[in-house]
Amino acid sequence: MHGTRILDEADRLMTVCNSCRYCEGLCAVFPAMEMRRAFSDGDLNYLANLCHSCGACYVDCQFSPPHEFNVNVPQTLAIARAESYAAYAWPRALSGAFARNGLVISIVAALSMAAFILGFAALNDRSVLFGVHTGPGAFYRLMPHNAMAALFSVAFLYAILALVMSVRAFWRDIGAPVGGRADGGSIIQAIRDAGELRYLHGGGVGCYNEDDKPTDRRKLYHHLTFYGFLLCFAATSVATLYHYLLGREAPYPWWDLPVVLGALGGIGLIIGPVGLFTARMRRDPALLDENRYGMDVGFIAMLFLTGFTGMALLVLRETAAMGPLLALHLGAVFALFVTMPYGKFVHGIYRFAALVRYAQERRTAA
Amino acid sequence: MSSKYDVLVIGGGNAALCAAIAARRGGASVLVLEGAPKFYRGGNTRHTRNMRCAHDAATEILTGPYTEEEFWEDLLRVTGGQTDEMLARHMIRESKDILNWIVEQGVRWQPSLGGTLSLGRTNSFFLGGGRAMLNALYLTAERLGVEVKYDAEVTDLVIEDGMFLAARLKRPIGDETEIRATSLVAAAGGFEANIDWLKQYWGEAADNFLIRGTPYNRGSILKMLLDKGVQEVGDPTQCHAVAIDARAPKFDGGIITRHDSVVFGIVVNKHAQRFYDEGEDIWPKRYAIWGRLVAAQPDQIAYIIFDSTVVTSFMPTLFPPIAGQTVAELAGKLELDPAALEKTITEFNAAVLSGTFDHTILDDCRTEGITPQKTHWARKIETPPYLAYPVRPGITFTYLGTRVTKEARMLMADGKPSANMFAAGEIMAGNVLGKGYAAGMGMTIGSVFGRIAGREAARHAKN
Numbered sequence: 001m002h003g004t005r006i007l008d009e010a011d012r013l014m015t016v017c018n019s020c021r022y023c024e025g026l027c028a029v030f031p032a033m034e035m036r037r038a039f040s041d042g043d044l045n046y047l048a049n050l051c052h053s054c055g056a057c058y059v060d061c062q063f064s065p066p067h068e069f070n071v072n073v074p075q076t077l078a079i080a081r082a083e084s085y086a087a088y089a090w091p092r093a094l095s096g097a098f099a100r101n102g103l104v105i106s107i108v109a110a111l112s113m114a115a116f117i118l119g120f121a122a123l124n125d126r127s128v129l130f131g132v133h134t135g136p137g138a139f140y141r142l143m144p145h146n147a148m149a150a151l152f153s154v155a156f157l158y159a160i161l162a163l164v165m166s167v168r169a170f171w172r173d174i175g176a177p178v179g180g181r182a183d184g185g186s187i188i189q190a191i192r193d194a195g196e197l198r199y200l201h202g203g204g205v206g207c208y209n210e211d212d213k214p215t216d217r218r219k220l221y222h223h224l225t226f227y228g229f230l231l232c233f234a235a236t237s238v239a240t241l242y243h244y245l246l247g248r249e250a251p252y253p254w255w256d257l258p259v260v261l262g263a264l265g266g267i268g269l270i271i272g273p274v275g276l277f278t279a280r281m282r283r284d285p286a287l288l289d290e291n292r293y294g295m296d297v298g299f300i301a302m303l304f305l306t307g308f309t310g311m312a313l314l315v316l317r318e319t320a321a322m323g324p325l326l327a328l329h330l331g332a333v334f335a336l337f338v339t340m341p342y343g344k345f346v347h348g349i350y351r352f353a354a355l356v357r358y359a360q361e362r363r364t365a366a
Numbered sequence: 367m368s369s370k371y372d373v374l375v376i377g378g379g380n381a382a383l384c385a386a387i388a389a390r391r392g393g394a395s396v397l398v399l400e401g402a403p404k405f406y407r408g409g410n411t412r413h414t415r416n417m418r419c420a421h422d423a424a425t426e427i428l429t430g431p432y433t434e435e436e437f438w439e440d441l442l443r444v445t446g447g448q449t450d451e452m453l454a455r456h457m458i459r460e461s462k463d464i465l466n467w468i469v470e471q472g473v474r475w476q477p478s479l480g481g482t483l484s485l486g487r488t489n490s491f492f493l494g495g496g497r498a499m500l501n502a503l504y505l506t507a508e509r510l511g512v513e514v515k516y517d518a519e520v521t522d523l524v525i526e527d528g529m530f531l532a533a534r535l536k537r538p539i540g541d542e543t544e545i546r547a548t549s550l551v552a553a554a555g556g557f558e559a560n561i562d563w564l565k566q567y568w569g570e571a572a573d574n575f576l577i578r579g580t581p582y583n584r585g586s587i588l589k590m591l592l593d594k595g596v597q598e599v600g601d602p603t604q605c606h607a608v609a610i611d612a613r614a615p616k617f618d619g620g621i622i623t624r625h626d627s628v629v630f631g632i633v634v635n636k637h638a639q640r641f642y643d644e645g646e647d648i649w650p651k652r653y654a655i656w657g658r659l660v661a662a663q664p665d666q667i668a669y670i671i672f673d674s675t676v677v678t679s680f681m682p683t684l685f686p687p688i689a690g691q692t693v694a695e696l697a698g699k700l701e702l703d704p705a706a707l708e709k710t711i712t713e714f715n716a717a718v719l720s721g722t723f724d725h726t727i728l729d730d731c732r733t734e735g736i737t738p739q740k741t742h743w744a745r746k747i748e749t750p751p752y753l754a755y756p757v758r759p760g761i762t763f764t765y766l767g768t769r770v771t772k773e774a775r776m777l778m779a780d781g782k783p784s785a786n787m788f789a790a791g792e793i794m795a796g797n798v799l800g801k802g803y804a805a806g807m808g809m810t811i812g813s814v815f816g817r818i819a820g821r822e823a824a825r826h827a828k829n
Contacts, residue, residue: 015682020495025477025479025494057494061495068618203474204493212501
């Protein structure tokens, strides 16, 4: 019927669910399902990415295992979702990166950090690498600013390009038959829904993780992680503006905007991923795509590593450890950027696109 | 060995949990014995979706009003007067408060999904369905300190002079083989899953019945109570049956095996003959008659036959329709006599008068000159592919129960109230619902009488 076994299963489940509809008040997946009577690959990938994995429909379903109808929507959609990342990856040649994602991420991260360490060591004198540097321009004694900016711009732009191409393929697939561009209102609605993780709420009572009690705190940890990431991104952006517009060079004093934003973001990027990792380890295997352990943990680890090395750099920037820590931090960030289109990071992009599509469908239906 | 509680609740559905919570809130120590394993806990509540409560004004979850009087009139209509007016009116009055009380016990109502148009007027819907509702009640009960045991089948009740003393267990809990309690709340449902019992009234035909709920609704507690001198109420031979897909599992197919398509086509038996007016009345009102109609047909099987023009007129179905490019091909797949099915459809088509189709009202599309007539929504079946759903009787619940007072106290056969035995839910639904059904009423009976039974059981125990 469909291209893959998991899409066949997702189709079977959506047929079961569409003849029941008890879960229609829990999230966006079921109302979106109700707008269809049959499901194409694109429809199923859309529903899979609309699912936030709150677990409520599994706990609430009278037909979940051990019932013979074996309805497990969160797990099935989790697997379909992960497979969709590979299916829409750009360029196609790199979609294999999702197959053993944890390994790929680890290797890229290790190589990237090693390259920065070796690069610093090769280009700098020992006394510079392990020297104590303070005051404006201290970082750039290890790596010239322009080189740093050029390298990271290229990595970042590549990541953007790959993500845009991937999500374009996804959007085309889920857009049918209505198709067309996203309207402003739907985008604003999706930003709101994504920003507050509206559908990671178990229908209002809270999400499910380790058992049938709605005690899950992934939403909090996700907020810490996501907004931590945004704050760090904002810190870098402000610093870039300082550099080029005001001619002020990093490192900045602790009270200055880039440091404050970066420190707050860094704290989020440490606590958030630790919380998400703990929740991941405690999650009921019935709700999980167990084969994607590496992808889930790989991304969490990259975020943690970015936050942790960044905070370490902030705390120890006036000591001899600054050089090696800067290399590690830059290595982590570089690896984070280049693996963005080929790891769990894409979940945010696809889910956002699915939320835009859902907002659009709601408007059309209303 | 035996241990003693203030209140023992036997059963694990809506009524049982409302009773357990109310009793616990009344200060009693409470044990709940659920005969099913944890996953299948809650009997028919697992498969419910909404509750019917009276209310005087619109709320966030209901348009309104739905007055006590209107509720009573609806009940009177569906039961054809087979109801205890005093009990029924009491239940309806209490149902108003249940709308809020049940929320205080953790149950959530589904808010409007698209403006007030999507809200019901008479019934409010559980967010996430009946199992979500049950989960909330169990969490609340356990948080309050109610003890719950699963797979806890009761094999005997020790009752003396209308006084409950103890319940004997099939499998010991710890080293306890017997549970004593000051009060008993029996909320263990009916006997719809007990095929042998059904056979007493339906004969071998019961072997062809499908049971919509779990296999654990065996009615063993009901039987023990009636055997030990509790007065019975309700017609023992009757059960609520709808036509469900014949491909459904024997047990626990729940809501998703139902068919809403009868009014859009014709229904034939295994001889390819029509046997009842498919267009008699607006669908929800006549939903429940088709189970019994099919049960009366040979081999308890029938086929809803329609054509490709109406496929999107009803909810998508779990099992796809069986299709044939010709009537004969369809008949072959259904193992019906092709000539007989062709004749039935040809005669039906010839009898269809032209009219303006509108499935929301009793329209003027009808047949003339055939028996039985189709009095509304009759349209020719002539656009291939021809489609069919095979259906069998799907048994939902039974009407036989224990007679109770307004305090949910069981009455003994001699008319005296029991000192310490209370009943709630399907096991006593026959007091209010002598026959028929209207959506959400089972849950009203369960929550209202569950709460009353728990409160009264605790009061008795604490006095």
